[in-house]
Amino acid sequence: MNLAxxxxxxxxxxxxxxxxxxxxxxxxxxxxxxxxxRRDAVTALRLGGAQKVLDIACGPGNFTRYLSEALSGEGYAIGVDYSEPMLARAVADNAGPRVGYLRGDARRLPFADGTFDAVCCFGALYLIPDPLVAAREMIRVLAPGGRIAITTSHRAANPIGEMSRVVGGLSGLRVFGARTFPALFAEEGLVEIDQRVHRLLQYVSATKPAH
Ligand SMILES: C[S@@+](CC[C@H](N)C(=O)[O-])C[C@H]1O[C@@H](n2cnc3c(N)ncnc32)[C@H](O)[C@@H]1O
Structure with missing residues (x-):
């Protein structure tokens, strides 16, 4: 297991x-x-009703509970993470009437195809050994018409970007180019692909077509 x-x-x-x-x-x-x-996550996922939301690599539930608070009716948010200490914090700090937590691996999600209306993964794809496998799992469990949103590393085309790649490599954090996730989403048939870059991070969202 690497340092990160x-x-x-x-x-x-x-x-x-x-x-x-x-x-x-x-x-x-x-x-x-x-x-x-957090605000942008709610907007990108288009939350605001009885949706089923999956927060992959939820850590201490710091986004999961916030996302759940945008829901109504039968809506709920589930956070998945493999770290027991993180999940213990999630249960202690971010419980709620529409929130649940589950220990699991982002690369093999225990959910049927098309289960969730919105799926997100913030600040974690750069830690996961097979990030593209995890991204495809997110798309698999997303229902037609559903929204996906990720936040991950971005290799800026300047000396700081190059330095982040080297430092990231040493600590076990992967630094992604700008095309990796938009290209994967397009290849998987997603539409409305939107990418925003803020320095060393990229925010990418998309929709799974309804048909
Ligand atoms: C930096 S935290 C992100 C927490 C939160 N999503 C956020 O944006 O602040 C990264 C989380 O990814 C989790 N993680 C890493 N690899 C994972 C995997 N293969 N499956 C599930 N969780 C994983 C770690 O346990 C950690 O809690």
Missing amino acids: RKTMNAPALAAVYERAWRPALFYLASGRTTASD
Whole structure:
């Protein structure tokens, strides 16, 4: 297990992740706050009804509960993560009437095809050993007409981008080019593909066609 994956399994990180680690590191990487990322996630996933939402690599549930609060009726959000310390924090800090958590591997999701109306994965594809397998799993469990949204690393075409690739490689974080996910989404037949780049992070969303 590489350094980045070991860190994600550490109880000490789980304890500070939501309040300190994520806000600081994501702000440094993208110039964006967690509050804006959360608002944009709700918009990108087009939440606002009785949808079924899947939050892959949910960590301590710091997005899962927020997403669930945009739902109504029979809507709910499920967070999946493989780290026990992260899930323990999720249950303690981010429970709610429309939230559930499950331990699992993003590369082999225990859900039938087309189960969810919205599927997201924020800040994790660069940690997962087979990120494209995980991305295809997200698309598999997404229902026709559903929305997908990811936030992941972006290799800027400048010396900082090159440095991020080297540092990322040493710590076990993968740094993706701008085309990787838009191209994969297009290849899988998704439409309305939108990509926004903020410094070292990219935000990509898309729709699975209804037919
Ligand atoms: C940086 S946290 C992201 C938490 C949250 N989504 C966010 O944006 O702040 C990354 C999470 O990915 C999880 N993770 C990494 N590989 C995974 C895999 N193969 N399956 C499920 N979760 C995984 C880690 O356990 C960790 O909780």
